[in-house]
Amino acid sequence: MASLTSSGAIPTNVRIKWDIMLGIAAIHVGALLAPFTFTWQGFWAFFWLQWITGLLGITLCYHRLLAHRSFQVPKWLEYGLTLCGTLALQGGPLKWVSTHRVHHAFSDRPQDPHSPRRGFWWAHAGWLFAWDETLDRPDNYTRFVPDLTRDPVHQFIEKTELLYTILLGGALYAWGGLSCLVWGVFARLVFVYHTTWLVNSAAHLWGYQSYRTNEGSRNNWWVALLSYGEGWHNNHHAYLHSAAHGLRWWEVDPTYLTIRFLGWLKLARRIRLPRGNPAQLPPIEFVPSRRLTIPVPVSVPSLSSV
Numbered sequence: 001m002a003s004l005t006s007s008g009a010i011p012t013n014v015r016i017k018w019d020i021m022l023g024i025a026a027i028h029v030g031a032l033l034a035p036f037t038f039t040w041q042g043f044w045a046f047f048w049l050q051w052i053t054g055l056l057g058i059t060l061c062y063h064r065l066l067a068h069r070s071f072q073v074p075k076w077l078e079y080g081l082t083l084c085g086t087l088a089l090q091g092g093p094l095k096w097v098s099t100h101r102v103h104h105a106f107s108d109r110p111q112d113p114h115s116p117r118r119g120f121w122w123a124h125a126g127w128l129f130a131w132d133e134t135l136d137r138p139d140n141y142t143r144f145v146p147d148l149t150r151d152p153v154h155q156f157i158e159k160t161e162l163l164y165t166i167l168l169g170g171a172l173y174a175w176g177g178l179s180c181l182v183w184g185v186f187a188r189l190v191f192v193y194h195t196t197w198l199v200n201s202a203a204h205l206w207g208y209q210s211y212r213t214n215e216g217s218r219n220n221w222w223v224a225l226l227s228y229g230e231g232w233h234n235n236h237h238a239y240l241h242s243a244a245h246g247l248r249w250w251e252v253d254p255t256y257l258t259i260r261f262l263g264w265l266k267l268a269r270r271i272r273l274p275r276g277n278p279a280q281l282p283p284i285e286f287v288p289s290r291r292l293t294i295p296v297p298v299s300v301p302s303l304s305s306v
């Protein structure tokens with residue numbers, strides 16, 4: 001068990017999750033074949049699947065829709081987008097969202113699962129390999145996601161999350177051979193892994209702070225560029241339920257643009273934004289939750305639906 005220390009140091013009695021560590025290592029080894037298996041067919045498999053799994057699956061669905069409920073879509077679309085999220089192999093929706101809600105409840109404090117105050121590499125990937133009694137036992141982590149736990153479809157997707165990547169890999173191999181398998185699964189997974197992980201590591205270390213959020217979150221342009229807008233992370237910590245993370249005109253946010261596009265298609269509604277001109281919003285003093293029981297994300301009173 002990776003018990004947390006009050007000093008923020010990496011715990012010494014870490015129980016390694018070997019299945020996760022070896023699985024992620026194998027995916028990186030598979031990605032090393034990319035230069036030797038390049039075809040344009042494989043490249044386009046990579047290109048479209050990083051967008052489908054990284055943007056639609058992780059940043060738009062897992063993060064802004066499921067974890068923060070910053071907009072609403074019809075249930076059939078929510079489930080479809082959740083399947084896209086499973087293809088990023090970052091865990092099922094219940095596990096991902098519960099870990100993320102704990103991150104917001106204890107940002108850069110000892111209970112934060114991936115604070116860089118324990119070192120860049122711990123925040124970037126190391127935390128994934130350490131067993132955590134709170135976040136790895138379903139009995140424990142499901143209490144952070146009562147909304148998803150109540151939903152039998154999300155429960156089913158959680159239990160079968162690996163299956164969809166196996167099916168995708170088989171289909172890609174049948175369609176375009178080894179090139180499509182390597183580029184569409186292994187290289188694409190490594191790209192989406194590191195762009196997601198940079199939000200936890202780099203965007204809690206480097207960049208500017210528009211808001212005094214009382215933890216280390218930063219707005220980082222190059223992380224935002226790589227992670228479909230998630231690098232405007234200080235804005236996000238200040239306004240948890242805002243569908244837009246980029247709040248100034250230069251803070252380009254492809255995930256939010258996609259949400260607006262879904263709104264234009266009448267598929268997304270109740271898209272939440274900070275009230276008023278974000279450039280004139282007052283700095284926020286973030287008050288962290290002292291309790292581990294956070295049934296739903298803490299509400300931010302200055303948000304409105306548009």
Ligand SMILES: [Zn+2]
Nearest residue numbers: 067100104236
């Ligand atoms: Zn968040």
Ligand SMILES: [Zn+2]
Nearest residue numbers: 107204217233
């Ligand atoms: Zn954060």
